[in-house]
Amino acid sequence: MIEIKGLTKLFGKKPVVEDVSITIEPGTITSFIGPNGAGKSTLLSMVSRLLDADTGEVLLDRNNVKKWNSSEFAKRVSILKQANHINVRLTVRELVAFGRYPYSKGRLTSADEQFVDQAIAYMNLGEMQDKFLDELSGGQKQRAFIAMVIAQDTEYILLDEPLNNLDMKHSVQIMKILRNLVDELGKTVIIVLHDINFASVYSDRIVALKNGRLVKDGPTHEIIKTDSLRDIFDMDIPIQDQNGCRICVYFNS
Amino acid sequence: MPKNSMKLVILAILSIVCILLYAFYDIKGGFDYAFPRRMLRIAAMVVTAIAIAYSTVVFQTITRNRILTPSVMGLDSMYEVVQTFIYFFAGSLSVWVLNKYLNFGAAIAVMVLFALILYRFLFRADKHPIYLLLLIGMILGTLLGSFVTFLQVLIDPVDYLSLQNRLFGNFMNVKKDLLYISVAILFIAFIYGYRIMDKLDVMSLGRENAMNLGIPYDRMVMNILILSSVLIATSTALVGPITFFGLIVANLAYQYLVTYRHSILILGASLIGIVALVGGQFLVEHIFELKTTLSVIINFIGGIYFIYLLLKESRAAG
Numbered sequence: 001m002i003e004i005k006g007l008t009k010l011f012g013k014k015p016v017v018e019d020v021s022i023t024i025e026p027g028t029i030t031s032f033i034g035p036n037g038a039g040k041s042t043l044l045s046m047v048s049r050l051l052d053a054d055t056g057e058v059l060l061d062r063n064n065v066k067k068w069n070s071s072e073f074a075k076r077v078s079i080l081k082q083a084n085h086i087n088v089r090l091t092v093r094e095l096v097a098f099g100r101y102p103y104s105k106g107r108l109t110s111a112d113e114q115f116v117d118q119a120i121a122y123m124n125l126g127e128m129q130d131k132f133l134d135e136l137s138g139g140q141k142q143r144a145f146i147a148m149v150i151a152q153d154t155e156y157i158l159l160d161e162p163l164n165n166l167d168m169k170h171s172v173q174i175m176k177i178l179r180n181l182v183d184e185l186g187k188t189v190i191i192v193l194h195d196i197n198f199a200s201v202y203s204d205r206i207v208a209l210k211n212g213r214l215v216k217d218g219p220t221h222e223i224i225k226t227d228s229l230r231d232i233f234d235m236d237i238p239i240q241d242q243n244g245c246r247i248c249v250y251f252n253s
Numbered sequence: 254m255p256k257n258s259m260k261l262v263i264l265a266i267l268s269i270v271c272i273l274l275y276a277f278y279d280i281k282g283g284f285d286y287a288f289p290r291r292m293l294r295i296a297a298m299v300v301t302a303i304a305i306a307y308s309t310v311v312f313q314t315i316t317r318n319r320i321l322t323p324s325v326m327g328l329d330s331m332y333e334v335v336q337t338f339i340y341f342f343a344g345s346l347s348v349w350v351l352n353k354y355l356n357f358g359a360a361i362a363v364m365v366l367f368a369l370i371l372y373r374f375l376f377r378a379d380k381h382p383i384y385l386l387l388l389i390g391m392i393l394g395t396l397l398g399s400f401v402t403f404l405q406v407l408i409d410p411v412d413y414l415s416l417q418n419r420l421f422g423n424f425m426n427v428k429k430d431l432l433y434i435s436v437a438i439l440f441i442a443f444i445y446g447y448r449i450m451d452k453l454d455v456m457s458l459g460r461e462n463a464m465n466l467g468i469p470y471d472r473m474v475m476n477i478l479i480l481s482s483v484l485i486a487t488s489t490a491l492v493g494p495i496t497f498f499g500l501i502v503a504n505l506a507y508q509y510l511v512t513y514r515h516s517i518l519i520l521g522a523s524l525i526g527i528v529a530l531v532g533g534q535f536l537v538e539h540i541f542e543l544k545t546t547l548s549v550i551i552n553f554i555g556g557i558y559f560i561y562l563l564l565k566e567s568r569a570a571g
Contacts, residue, residue: 050461074467081461087317088457088513098458101466106451152466 007056009042016042018212029182029189031199034209040192041160048079048158074102078149079158092144093129096120099151119151138165159191175202200224201245208232257510257517264524271531297427300435301488302526308484309499310519314457315474320562322499323485327394329494331367335360336419337401345412353430361486368482424492424534424547435487453515495548497555502526
């Protein structure tokens with residue numbers, strides 16, 4: 001279980017995340033939503049230890065994440081950020097194989113190779129696994145990075161706007177894969193999403209931030225409501241039910 | 254992968270050919286006189302080549318660029334600062350000049366300290382990009398350079414000649430007493446390097462991806478910064494600064510051996526360095542007949558290569 005307790009992060013004197021406390025239930029997809037600059041990515045970075053919090057703490061299994069051995073932590077929690085510029089030439093397969101580093105320390109066993117094969121198959125990258133990353137489109141590259149995180153085989157998977165650069169088909173494909181990872185393999189996914197409808201359709205729980213503060217935290221059906229969304233986005237958004245999916249029609253509100 | 258090991262074998266053969274050529278070609282006078290002296294120079298060149306290649310490759314991995322080298326952080330200038338300070342305040346006959354170990358130790362200590370202060374000062378907050386470090390290093394380098402020139406103008410002319418001899422890279426007068434200590438340092442650096450090769454590979458994915466995979470990134474950056482400064486200090490103390498040498502060997506290695514594996518890159522860059530130094534020194538001695546020094550040639554070619562890389566990079570960016 002991941003517990004976030006009173007987390008605050010200042011950039012200079014300006015708080016970008018202020019006194020946020022959340023508990024992440026295992027075996028669920030939790031989406032972080034909110035306007036630009038709400039502190040969603042910063043919060044995710046602190047949970048995954050990429051950033052140090054100024055006050056407050058993040059606990060994984062009741063132990064502060066800062067106290068975890070980095071290598072053991074990497075077997076439990078993985079994070080993928082948005083910008084991934086790499087200036088070495090790597091093939092897709094080599095990148096995905098890096099996901100096994102916490103286990104193999106660079107010497108892949110046949111079990112590791114199997115995880116790599118599975119992750120590549122999962123993300124539908126079989127045909128391009130020997131291509132260099134710089135030969136791929138933005139979306140293909142993004143899928144390769146997600147495959148790396150899947151190969152890492154962690155209980156918790158943290159993703160910072162993974163649908164950026166992706167077309168509709170691949171966005172849906174990735175959200176379905178995440179849903180499968182949770183439903184079939186019992187993983188826990190925390191994801192920062194820009195498109196509120198993906199959050200509505202695929203997540204179990206939604207955490208909404210605004211100006212660094214937690215404004216809503218609850219099951220998806222409680223958050224995807226016109227009055228809750230008004231508190232988050234300052235917009236009146238009608239909700240339509242489409243075969244059990246609640247769709248926010250925000251385009252002309 | 255077998256293709257790369259083939260390339261490394263070719264480089265190794267080339268290095269051995271250069272070394273044999275330099276060791277045995279046209280020995281005039283007594284063999285017993287010339288041969289040990291040539292071997293000493295070869296040893297110094299091999300040590301220098303490995304130290305610079307190693308430090309440049311790891312430095313470029315942590316700074317995630319392929320153009321800037323440790324000398325850009327002002328490390329070469331720092332060496333000049335230390336030496337100029339010693340000559341200015343203690344004079345050319347002081348123990349700090351005459352005892353080469355003391356001199357060497359002081360230079361290494363100050364250079365590592367300089368790298369660490371830069372690190373403490375800039376990395377304390379986790380939002381500073383590494384480019385800021387490089388920019389400040391560049392400005393400091395220029396500042397220190399001007400300051401050194403100022404002091405050198407005031408120094409006694411006799412002291413100045415002796416200082417200049419120390420500051421210009423020259424493989425003809427290798428400080429052989431420093432060679433043993435350099436070999437020892439290189440040996441320790443390799444033992445450490447053997448343990449971090451796989452971590453370096455992961456670090457080339459960038460800070461966030463490396464941390465995700467369990468690398469204590471910031472601590473590793475600091476360790477590698479120290480490693481890099483010690484190696485540069487070693488080679489600078491041994492043969493003087495050769496600014497553009499690291500840039501050439503590292504980039505040729507990246508181009509020739511397309512891989513992310515540091516064990517291969519560092520080995521390749523070192524071998525290219527040995528070919529360039531020993532082969533170059535051979536040319537200087539037997540073709541140019543010592544009318545120039547190797548550092549001058551390397552900096553000339555390296556400078557042109559540097560401009561080429563800058564133009565290529567800006568075209569790729571634009």
